[in-house]
Amino acid sequence: MFNQEPDPDNDYTMIVRQTPEGELTTTSLVIAEGTKIQHASVLRVVRDNEEDFEEFGRVRFEIRPFETAGGTQNRTIAVLNREHAMLLMTYMRNTAVIRQFKKQLVKAFTDMERRLAARPAFDPSQITRLEMAQMLLNAETERLALEAENKKMQPKADAYDSFIDASGSYSMGVVAKMLGVGQNWLFRELRNRGVLIPRGAMRNTPYQRHMGYFEVKAHRYEQPNGEEKVSYTTYVLPKGIDFIRRTLGFTRIDPMLPIPMN
Template sequence: MSKPDNNHTSGGGQLIPITNMGEGSQAAQAVLGRDLHEFLEVGASYRHWFPRMVAYGFEEGVDYVVKNDRSASPAGMPSRPRLNHVVSLDMAKEIAMIQRSAKGRQARRYFIEVEKRARMAPAFDPSQLTRSEILLIALNAEEERLALEAANKQLQPKADAYDYFIDSTGSYSMGTVAKMLGIGQNTLFRELRNRGILITKGDMRNTPYQRYANYFEVKAGGYTRSNGTQVVTHTTRVRPRGIDFIRRTLGLHGAHPMLPMTFQ
């Protein structure tokens, strides 16, 4: 499991402090979960909110690692551990969009800018963002918020409908995803089989190969035939991150604008 590196965890010019997840050349930019939670102004407490975010399909050791902080205590008393997490920027961007708020869109723009700077200059320190640059990011986010607010008045009923079809573990049925993408369900299954993403034959037909398992969720079920034979079934559902993966894989550039993970 990756270990958090606390270099660059503070900086006067940062909208949200940036840290590292991992070590050496494998280190990746990240943020602390509590910093993100505070910036997004989430109403729920952190210990209840973060597990709900993880349920959207994120994996410990891949998208985030646990990091226990020390909370402040009265004078003379030992500090107590406080649950926190180091969250990859990819996960942080997805969480920001899940909030569907101005703060979420502002955070996402900031993370994209941090990543862009890192690609352009590998030695770039995110703490060097100037106040003017941060204000520009905030201004752009506000302009985007106003545009999205107008669009959402028309799109929100469909967005609410998609939320209705997401289950308690945070995944969508293949039929719902097909509707989001503007294609038929049978076509979706066929194209994913043709591209070697879903298994083509046998008892596990239409379930994902292991290397694509992080984009999907497979639920086992079963029923009893009239002759008493027990039949095991497997139902493939799509995690939120899998929707954009499917869209890109199939080259569906005209997909519905309310797709959860197409805001890249």
């Protein structure tokens, strides 16, 4: 599946993919195939060191079907961001195959980041009113869907109440599009400017002094081993859009352009 000697024009999308939220990820299965190690062994390394991995963000486990001679079966894979992937590779014994794949993995993330950076910047001033209306409609649809999902997973502890209070917020991805930047870039710059927490269980959530501009929602989820955990997602309140614009030094943007009724 992987070239032993990757060339500069290699398509690394087989190794690294971009999620709908804009994050670059790979999987435990990709790493297992690239290092020629059994996937069960790679997945065990992630599970046995999960606390280490989650210092760099929550590790998502997904169940995906695959075909065998006996029919369709399911397997659990770990979805890993760049930091997860690099940490996993440090836990592996250096063989010639593993060293070669380490280089491919670094090049894959770097190549994908370069491609994304080369894409034309999103210019809010060029959006038509119809396009803006559609953007806001999509954002509202997403918000309502998330609210419905949050009601199903509402935390039992009162301590989580402040994180799930409905308030008409926007996802960070939508705000990034309004500003013409990538979501990962937006998270990084807000961490660098002391707006968002940089590490730990509350990574990418705002410090208390900035909570008035954001809404943080808690989501309970159950891991394959039955352990229940909580993750947190940051959303931006309407007044937070202008706060982010000013904090990052962008020119004025009005995401609520008036739409004529006739």
